[in-house]
Amino acid sequence: MGTVQFVDNHPDGALMLAERAMPPLESSLSATRRPARAPEAAMPDARAWNELLGGPVLGAQELAALNAIARSRFVPQGGVVFAQHEAARALIFVREGDAALGCTTPEGSFRIERPVRGPGWLDQSSAWIDVAHPVEARAMSALAVVELAREDVQALMSAHPMLARRLVSGLAREVHALALHMHGLMHKDAPARFAQWLVARFQPSAESAHGGIVKMCERKRDIASQLAITPETLSRLMRGFTRQGLLVVSGYTVHVTDIDGLRRIAEGS
Amino acid sequence: MGTVQFVDNHPDGALMLAERAMPPLESSLSATRRPARAPEAAMPDARAWNELLGGPVLGAQELAALNAIARSRFVPQGGVVFAQHEAARALIFVREGDAALGCTTPEGSFRIERPVRGPGWLDQSSAWIDVAHPVEARAMSALAVVELAREDVQALMSAHPMLARRLVSGLAREVHALALHMHGLMHKDAPARFAQWLVARFQPSAESAHGGIVKMCERKRDIASQLAITPETLSRLMRGFTRQGLLVVSGYTVHVTDIDGLRRIAEGS
């Protein structure tokens, strides 16, 4: 592979300049798992279905029935899965790959509102009420998406009552996530939102009680647009947190030194 | 009743001072229907159930079954229906009255995120996934709320398959509304959000092609907090729109003179 190997497991010093410059092109995660792999033409597995739907674990018949109505399709990196204001005829999710919901600016760039990593729903609601997709969906990496025609799912619901329960759970989880996200947007300022983002992605380290790391596996400008701020502001926020002694930035790895301080900022305001 | 009769059907002039000072206490709407009436101890009617749930019209048995599991309760004006972070054990909606979802500030005042006029859901999602209510619910007027225990609804779903379809529709509508709302919050500035709010409440007049009125039936500070701005900013926005010739403000009635101009501002940015 021509990709640079990051050396992130050092506290400080000479290698910091080397790691700070590498943007995580086409997601460093998939690159490390398998070089430039394209999604395979397969059905979602049981784990994927259970993650997508809520409620109790799925039975074998239900899995088979779901796979029977699922229609797979592939979208190349950067491709549009569905456009804003396009009529929704099916429930649609990404089986594998990284996608994002957002909208295209007049200048042509894409403002990410919400990232979706497979397996995850792109739009499980619009098709039920015959409305257009409220936002656009783009493939951030090569993508395997699956569509479930509304009529097919509806037919399946009568045969398998528990499936209805699971669809309801899935929708309920989305409502909950959206409500929390909106709450944050309405009442929290930029530092609080970024601190919240860091806390959510925080991986505690074995050694330190209130230390750990956060891996940024997207471009910083994409992180910024999720937080509804500009890349410049994000950069200044990171410098500010560093000056306050909350964290140490080395490229795309953030070494958190005071997670409680971040939590306090995330709550505050 | 001691409530003042508004005289809003004049173009301008002498009465403007009289109408501009009256805040719409306990909702001018319910006051005009019946003075200071308390919600009656009754079950939701068919119209209410059909509005709450989506999909095809409900049958008589389904209505009866729903009414059998519904538990009514009453909340006085200003009361808390449920608190933030309180565990959700039931689906809950307001049958009659005006409620609001939001959060209490450290100073004790209530920041409205979303108004709910009965019949409408307060929280139809949290109970399904055993999470706490993401926000607080307050009674803006005296309220009749109805709770549906999760287990009861779940049992009903097996007996009435179409009910599941309707619950899914109801949740889907909420996801859609939240997604649109979030979109506006992320990408639109204050003038655009307020213009959008006006456009949504616009009632065209018979005479003019692009004119009409917007009735504000809440306090302006509550409208402001829905738009995530301060009352001062809202006031300045109204003055700005007036200076641009888009509307004329008389107290709690806005006479829109250029709805297309408002629409342009609502889209823009």
Added chain:
DNA sequence: CGACGAGTTGAATGACGTCAAACACAGTGG
């Protein structure tokens, strides 16, 4: 009348965006 709450207005502050320049690095072609 006086207290109070809602709304308005103005001045000052602050937070965040915009613009432009500089920098770091990957990839390319000499």
Added chain:
DNA sequence: CCACTGTGTTTGACGTCATTCAACTCGTCG
């Protein structure tokens, strides 16, 4: 090995929008 280019990020200067704070008006209620 070395310029050269393109992309992503950082930094600083500056502008703008919205909030904050403090008056002030108007109308209600006691």
